[in-house]
Amino acid sequence: MSGFKTRAVQIAVTIVVSTLLGLSTSDAAPHRRALSESTTNDLPSRLATGRDHTCLVKEDGTVRCWGSNLKGQLGDGTIQDRLSPVVVGGLVNITAVTAGATHTCALQADGRVWCWGDNVSGQMGDGATSGNRVTPVLVGGVSHAVSIAAASSYTCAVIGDGSVRCWGLTPGFIALIPTTTISGIANATALAPGDQHACALLATGIVRCWGENYAGQLGDGTTTAHTAPVSVTSLSNAVDIAAGVRHTCAVLSNGRVRCWGENSEGQLGNGTTIDALTTTGVSDLTNASSITAGYQYTCAAMANGIPRCWGRNADGQFGDGTTVGHLTPVPVPLAGIVGIRASLGHTCAVPAGRKIRCFGRNANGELGDGSQANSLIPRTVLIESGGAKAGQVATGSAHSCAVRAAGTVACWGDNALGQLGNSTVSSSLTPVPALGVSGAIAVTTGFTHSCALLADGTARCWGDNGAGQVGDGTTTSRTVPVAVSGLTEAIAISAGNLHTCALLANGTVRCWGFNTSGQVGNGTATSAVLVPAAVSGLSGVTAIAAGGAHTCGLRFNGAVRCWGSNADGQVGDGTTTGRLTSVAVSGLTNAVAVAAGDFHTCATLANGAARCWGGNFTGALGDGTTTPRLTPVAVNFAGLTSGPALATEIAAGSGHTCALLADGTARCWGDNAFGKLGDGTTTDRLTPVPVPITNTGPLAAGMDHTCSVAADGVPRCWGDNAFGQIGDGTTLPRLLPKRVSLF
Numbered sequence: 001m002s003g004f005k006t007r008a009v010q011i012a013v014t015i016v017v018s019t020l021l022g023l024s025t026s027d028a029a030p031h032r033r034a035l036s037e038s039t040t041n042d043l044p045s046r047l048a049t050g051r052d053h054t055c056l057v058k059e060d061g062t063v064r065c066w067g068s069n070l071k072g073q074l075g076d077g078t079i080q081d082r083l084s085p086v087v088v089g090g091l092v093n094i095t096a097v098t099a100g101a102t103h104t105c106a107l108q109a110d111g112r113v114w115c116w117g118d119n120v121s122g123q124m125g126d127g128a129t130s131g132n133r134v135t136p137v138l139v140g141g142v143s144h145a146v147s148i149a150a151a152s153s154y155t156c157a158v159i160g161d162g163s164v165r166c167w168g169l170t171p172g173f174i175a176l177i178p179t180t181t182i183s184g185i186a187n188a189t190a191l192a193p194g195d196q197h198a199c200a201l202l203a204t205g206i207v208r209c210w211g212e213n214y215a216g217q218l219g220d221g222t223t224t225a226h227t228a229p230v231s232v233t234s235l236s237n238a239v240d241i242a243a244g245v246r247h248t249c250a251v252l253s254n255g256r257v258r259c260w261g262e263n264s265e266g267q268l269g270n271g272t273t274i275d276a277l278t279t280t281g282v283s284d285l286t287n288a289s290s291i292t293a294g295y296q297y298t299c300a301a302m303a304n305g306i307p308r309c310w311g312r313n314a315d316g317q318f319g320d321g322t323t324v325g326h327l328t329p330v331p332v333p334l335a336g337i338v339g340i341r342a343s344l345g346h347t348c349a350v351p352a353g354r355k356i357r358c359f360g361r362n363a364n365g366e367l368g369d370g371s372q373a374n375s376l377i378p379r380t381v382l383i384e385s386g387g388a389k390a391g392q393v394a395t396g397s398a399h400s401c402a403v404r405a406a407g408t409v410a411c412w413g414d415n416a417l418g419q420l421g422n423s424t425v426s427s428s429l430t431p432v433p434a435l436g437v438s439g440a441i442a443v444t445t446g447f448t449h450s451c452a453l454l455a456d457g458t459a460r461c462w463g464d465n466g467a468g469q470v471g472d473g474t475t476t477s478r479t480v481p482v483a484v485s486g487l488t489e490a491i492a493i494s495a496g497n498l499h500t501c502a503l504l505a506n507g508t509v510r511c512w513g514f515n516t517s518g519q520v521g522n523g524t525a526t527s528a529v530l531v532p533a534a535v536s537g538l539s540g541v542t543a544i545a546a547g548g549a550h551t552c553g554l555r556f557n558g559a560v561r562c563w564g565s566n567a568d569g570q571v572g573d574g575t576t577t578g579r580l581t582s583v584a585v586s587g588l589t590n591a592v593a594v595a596a597g598d599f600h601t602c603a604t605l606a607n608g609a610a611r612c613w614g615g616n617f618t619g620a621l622g623d624g625t626t627t628p629r630l631t632p633v634a635v636n637f638a639g640l641t642s643g644p645a646l647a648t649e650i651a652a653g654s655g656h657t658c659a660l661l662a663d664g665t666a667r668c669w670g671d672n673a674f675g676k677l678g679d680g681t682t683t684d685r686l687t688p689v690p691v692p693i694t695n696t697g698p699l700a701a702g703m704d705h706t707c708s709v710a711a712d713g714v715p716r717c718w719g720d721n722a723f724g725q726i727g728d729g730t731t732l733p734r735l736l737p738k739r740v741s742l743f
Helices: none
Strands: 047-049 053-057 063-067 082-087 094-099 103-108 113-117 133-138 145-150 154-159 164-170 173-175 188-193 197-202 207-211 226-231 238-243 247-252 257-261 276-281 288-294 297-302 308-311 326-331 337-342 346-351 357-360 375-380 390-395 399-404 409-413 428-433 440-445 449-454 459-463 478-483 490-495 499-504 509-514 528-534 541-546 550-555 560-564 579-584 591-596 600-605 610-614 629-634 647-652 656-661 666-670 685-691 696-701 705-710 715-719 734-739
Touching: 047 094, 047 337, 047 346, 053 094, 053 103, 103 145, 103 154, 113 154, 145 188, 154 188, 164 197, 197 238, 197 247, 207 247, 247 288, 247 297, 297 337, 390 440, 390 696, 390 705, 390 715, 399 440, 399 449, 399 705, 399 715, 409 449, 449 490, 449 499, 499 541, 499 550, 509 541, 509 550, 541 591, 550 591, 550 600, 560 591, 600 647, 600 656, 610 647, 656 696, 656 705, 666 696
Parallel strands: 094 145, 188 238, 238 288, 288 337, 440 490, 490 541, 591 647, 647 696
Antiparallel strands: 047 053, 053 063, 063 082, 094 103, 103 113, 113 133, 145 154, 154 164, 164 173, 188 197, 197 207, 207 226, 238 247, 247 257, 257 276, 288 297, 297 308, 308 326, 337 346, 346 357, 357 375, 390 399, 399 409, 409 428, 440 449, 449 459, 459 478, 490 499, 499 509, 509 528, 541 550, 550 560, 560 579, 591 600, 600 610, 610 629, 647 656, 656 666, 666 685, 696 705, 705 715, 715 734
C-alpha cells in the first residue's frame, strides 16, 4: 500500500524474451505490458543482444552499444567495431531496446520507435531498402508502442491496443513500412520473433505463431508453413515466450517451461535431440521467471536468481567454464540475476545491481569488456555505474522509499515506527539508506511499514509490526530490516495498510499481518497472521495488489480475484459482503494490471483501457461521478488523448488514482487534498487531469502524496509533505511534482 492504499510491486525478475541472431524483445508476460501499480524499472527490457553486438538502456534514458558495427548497428555514427560501450547518438527518454542480427531499435517513452543499422530488408521501417543507418531514424507509422522485438531482418511492435505491427523481411512477406496489423492477433502482450517465424503471447495465456515451420517451430503439430497465425497446440497459461532460429519456448504461470521445434543440439531441454512438433516439457525445470532463446540454445532466468541454460555451448555461452553442450538445464555460475539474453554465441545477464555480465563469443567485442577474447565465464561490461538512480518508488502514509540502481533501498519522511529502516525513529527530509538491504529489486510500503524484495526470492521488512505485517513471527516493530520468515522464491511483493503479500514463482500467493477482514485470504478472520500463509484456492497468479484491508490477484487468463473487506464494493463481485477467500471480479476480462487502494480497486486492460470499482466518495473511480460501484466501470479519459487511453500503469491511493499513459505522461483523479493529483490545485477531480510531467515511469500513490520515477532515474513527488515524504529537504506541501534530493 502507499499510506492508506496499496501497491502491487511486480519484480523486474520477469520478462526476458528471445534474442538469437538478434531476437530480442522489450517485454513479455501479460502482466508486463501494462505494469501493476508500482514496479521496478524493467531491467531485462533495457538489454538486447544482437548477433555480434549488445546494447543497454541506461537509467537516464540514453543508450550504449558495443561489439560489431559493420552495418552501423551501434548507432554512434560510424561503422567501427567497439570493444566497450559507446553512446547511441540523439536518443533520450528510451525505455527499451531490441537487437536484430545487424540492426537495433529502441522504444521511446512516448511510444515512438527508432531504428539504426542494416536496412537491406527494410528493417528501418522508413520505406527504403537502401543505405545502412549509422544513427537512429524514426520508424514511420508507429505510435503508442508498448514493446518491441527484433529478429534477424525484421522488427515488430506491440501497440497499446494489443495489436502487432511488423516491418522488414518478416515471416511470409516484406514490409518496408509497418503493416497495419498482423491478422489474427488481438490483445497481444509479448512477441517472440524467430529467424523465419514469429510468435505472439496473448493476454489469455495462449500463443499464436506464423511463418516457416519445417522443424515444427509453430507448435501446431505439423511442418506446414502458415502466413497467418495459428495457435500452439495444447498450450495455455503462458506468461513469457522466446523464439530461437527454429525453436520456440514458453514459461507457464506455474514456473515450468515448454519448448517445441528443432532440437538438434538439445535446445528443447527434454534430454533428447529429437525435434518436437508440439510442446514438450523442459526436464527438471521449475520456478522459471522468464525465457530467452539463442542459436540452438535456451536459457531461463529463475526465481532464485541463478539462471539455467541448455542446448549448444560451443562458444561458452553457458558461462560455466566449458564448451560442453547439455540436453537438460545446467546452472550458470551467477547469483541475483533478474534477466538473461541469448544470441548467436554470447549471452548477457542482468543482475539486480545492474553490473551487466556477458560471456561466450567475443570476436567483435560483443562482451563489452574491452577485449576480443572469448570468455567461458561471465565478464563485467565496462559501463559506468548508475548506482544513485532510482528504479522504482513506493509511497506509504507519510513516508516514501525507492530502489536504487545498485540494489539498495533509500527511504525518507515519517519514521516514528522505524519505517525508514535506518535504525532510528527520527524522520528524515531527504533519503536515508535502509540498513543491510542489498540485491533489492522492488520495494513496497504499507501505512507505516516497508518491505524490499530481493533478487534471491526472499524479502526484508521493517517498521510497524503491531499486526505482524513485517512477517518475522513477532509483533515487535523493527527499525532495521529483518527477513520475512520462511519466504523463498517470491517474485513480487505488495503491502497493504497493515498486511503484506508476496507472489511466488509457482503462481501462488502468501500473505501475513492484520486479518480481521480476511485480507490475508487464508479462509479465516483472525486478528493477525505473523508469518506468510497461503491464500486459499488461488493459483496461476501473475500480479498482486494489497489494499487498505483487501487484496487482489491478477491471473494468467486476464481475470482478477479479490478478497477481504468489501464494505464499499472494492472486491468487485457485485456485493458488499466481505470475503475470506478470493472471488472473481464481475465482468472483468483481459486485465493486465491491478492496483488496490484503501477503499477501491482498479485494473488496466490489454487494450489500454482502465476499469475501477469500490468506494468513490471523491471520484477515485474516474467515471465522472461520486457513486460507489460494486462492479468495474470505465475510467473516463475522454478529451485527454486523441485516441485510446492506452494506460500502461495504474496506482491507487487513499481516495485518488493515477495512471501512466503510453506517451509517457500521467493522469490523476479523485481526492486532491494537499495537491496529491499534481495539477497545481487542491480541487478534487471526478475524471483524469494531466500531471505536468513527461517521459515519466513507475507510479506510486500514497495516503496524501504521489511519486513517480522519471526516465533520468530521479523520483518526483507531490502532495502532503508534513513529514518530509516529498524528499526535497522541506516540509512544504507541493501542488506540482518536485525532485527528490540526493538522486
